[in-house]
Amino acid sequence: MISDLFLIPFLTGLGLAVLLPLLGCYLRLRDEWLAALAYSHVAAAGALLALVGGLPPALGGIAAAGLAGTGKRLFAARLAGGAAYALLLVGGLPPALGGIAAAGLAGTGKRLFAARLAGGAAYALLLLGGWAVSVLMAANQPMAERLGHALFDGQLYFSGSDQLWLVALGVPAALLVLRWLSAHLLLAHTYPDFFRIRGLRAWPTQIGFDLLAALALAVATMSLGVMGAFALVFIPPWLAFRRAGNWRSGLLWSLAIGITAYLGAFALALWLDQPFGPILAILLVALGLIVA
Amino acid sequence: MLRADAVVAGWDKPATSPVDFSLQAGEIVGLTGPNGVGKSTLLAAFAGRARVFSGHLDLRPGLRLALQTQEVPPVDGLPLSGRELLALTDASPDGLPPWLAERLDIRLDRLSGGQRHYLALWAVLHAPADLVLLDEPTNNLDAAGVRHLTAHLHERAREGCGIVVVSHDAAFVAAACDRCVVLEARDDQ
Numbered sequence: 001m002i003s004d005l006f007l008i009p010f011l012t013g014l015g016l017a018v019l020l021p022l023l024g025c026y027l028r029l030r031d032e033w034l035a036a037l038a039y040s041h042v043a044a045a046g047a048l049l050a051l052v053g054g055l056p057p058a059l060g061g062i063a064a065a066g067l068a069g070t071g072k073r074l075f076a077a078r079l080a081g082g083a084a085y086a087l088l089l090v091g092g093l094p095p096a097l098g099g100i101a102a103a104g105l106a107g108t109g110k111r112l113f114a115a116r117l118a119g120g121a122a123y124a125l126l127l128l129g130g131w132a133v134s135v136l137m138a139a140n141q142p143m144a145e146r147l148g149h150a151l152f153d154g155q156l157y158f159s160g161s162d163q164l165w166l167v168a169l170g171v172p173a174a175l176l177v178l179r180w181l182s183a184h185l186l187l188a189h190t191y192p193d194f195f196r197i198r199g200l201r202a203w204p205t206q207i208g209f210d211l212l213a214a215l216a217l218a219v220a221t222m223s224l225g226v227m228g229a230f231a232l233v234f235i236p237p238w239l240a241f242r243r244a245g246n247w248r249s250g251l252l253w254s255l256a257i258g259i260t261a262y263l264g265a266f267a268l269a270l271w272l273d274q275p276f277g278p279i280l281a282i283l284l285v286a287l288g289l290i291v292a
Numbered sequence: 293m294l295r296a297d298a299v300v301a302g303w304d305k306p307a308t309s310p311v312d313f314s315l316q317a318g319e320i321v322g323l324t325g326p327n328g329v330g331k332s333t334l335l336a337a338f339a340g341r342a343r344v345f346s347g348h349l350d351l352r353p354g355l356r357l358a359l360q361t362q363e364v365p366p367v368d369g370l371p372l373s374g375r376e377l378l379a380l381t382d383a384s385p386d387g388l389p390p391w392l393a394e395r396l397d398i399r400l401d402r403l404s405g406g407q408r409h410y411l412a413l414w415a416v417l418h419a420p421a422d423l424v425l426l427d428e429p430t431n432n433l434d435a436a437g438v439r440h441l442t443a444h445l446h447e448r449a450r451e452g453c454g455i456v457v458v459s460h461d462a463a464f465v466a467a468a469c470d471r472c473v474v475l476e477a478r479d480d481q
Contacts, residue, residue: 244371
């Protein structure tokens, strides 16, 4: 583990193991835990499409950032509905950036047509769309097949310094944003009317959190895999919410469970020479069953 | 701080008869009437949530509002303590009855319905506000809770806060409110 070969993947995963359980607490607060799975699948699809693109990354990056920033209904609906993949394909983004951009756009787009797709339907559509595109890409493109396996298996040990940099810069920023959003998210959940009449606008909180969740899940999917990322978002908060006596201790419990499971999975997967994602998921499921 | 002249309020269509209403700082006014006359809708219109179809509604500029609705905060399954709930609205726990003050650090979903309701109400009643709008605040409260609430509304009013209370509890309205406005049904009801 001390070796540089494993230090970069270890630190990359550790950063995500700090962020995802905390993020999962707020997704669970909003009853949006399915979003984690949806964003992971969309990120995987975006990464695969970008991989087979081949045009300058800047084009896709600018287009994605512009669309995410403005959030035009037409563009966002199309992007969230599936046309994002085509745009990213044309843009030819690098895999990680493509995945992040696709999930980010899906995050903002989801909010804009959420009124039409209530009850988590938007997440279900994103999940199915992302999965379908990923499988089709992997079935028809040899390059995509390899990356597809890596994304769904969760091959943390192949993480490079670029992913570590992304995590090193992104995780602290995400934690700061989450801390800033926390009180608003809790108030909007417990007293939505009070939140509104205080003049607090709902959309910056909602879209900000959606975007944060989407980007975090996209980064995590690139390293931990689709299900590894989902397991860290779902199981630690689920267990923590059962045991914790208040919100703060819920966050701490979730964090402790996530990091402990991550450390165990990292060592175990290395020792057994197995893909990281499934080992992490099995550990968390076992922990969940024991505690529950 | 609040004046309504012949206000007809509703959501997608008019739901109240024309209402004249006024409230001064430090005053507690009750809104009563039979079920379905639009008491909660009028309260929502005061808070800017429901629509005013006709008449004039004036609120003092810069007024800070707090609104308690009949919906209970959805806290089942959430590790949220009473102290954390109060902190969300910047409400102080000072003045809570002893039977609730000692349970402030317990999760809300592990409190009784009455205890949870009173804490949720307290979080709104003691939020920094000039105008407090309460919708059926005595629901789920026992006699001790109603007595404590009544006393505390007077205390809040003495601090200069204007309070509008919608309630079907005639005894509570008589004890808590300085005066009462009775809403009448619309002609088409």
